[in-house]
Amino acid sequence: MPRKGEHDYSATVVWTGDLGEGTKNYRAFSRDHEIRCGDKxxxxxxxxxxxxxxSSRYNPEELLLGSLSACHMLWYLHLCADAGITVSNYIDNAExxxxxxENGSGHFEKVTLKPIVNIGGGDDSELARSLHKKAHSFCFIANSVNFEVRCEPEIRCG
Structure with a gap:
């Protein structure tokens, strides 16, 4: 049983890409799989x-990018609500x-989050901008990776 402040997660990954010959050779199988988390x-x-x-399915690299972006957004929205900043729209075009x-492996070198955030006309746009830095420092996923995660926010008022 996890201690207070610990959270356990589980996912089941099922390979669905056997085309009849298993992994007989590198081109003999599909990379298709399913990611299952409970009843979702x-x-x-x-x-x-x-x-x-x-190309019609998500790949692990896209899912990692989406996880970083979503975690940052959720922290940012929380911090804005606490600070009295009303966010009416948020979209991130993360890259x-x-x-x-050389050995065929690879790694992420960097990720750049590029959120475009609409806030209320009377809200403090500089505070809204600064909360991205705080959100980044709190993001569970960003704190778990070993590469640079940048944030280049655009704040729109009104």
Whole structure:
């Protein structure tokens, strides 16, 4: 049982890509899989198309980018509510760069969050901007990765 302040998560990943020959060779199988978390809708996953994946499914790199962006947003909205800033719209066009290494592995080099945030006309836009830094410092996912996560917010009033 987790201690106070600890939270356990679980996910089940099921490979659905056996095309009849298993992994007989690198091109003999699909990278398709399902990500399941309890009774929630199943997420259809695959590899990036550069690694023979299915472009109509989410790949792990996209999901990592989405997790960083969503975690930052949720903290930001919380902090704005606490500070009396009314956010009426939030959209983040996050970008990330992964580099492959000589041995075929790879790693993320950086992620840049680019949130566009609409706040109330009378709200403090500088405070709204500064809360992104605080949200970043609180973000569970950003605190768990070993690469740079930048934030380049745009604040719109009115």
């Amino acid at each position: 809708p199943i997420i259809g996953g695959s590899a990036d198309p550069a690694f023979l994946g299915n 990330g760069r992964m580099v492959e290494t």
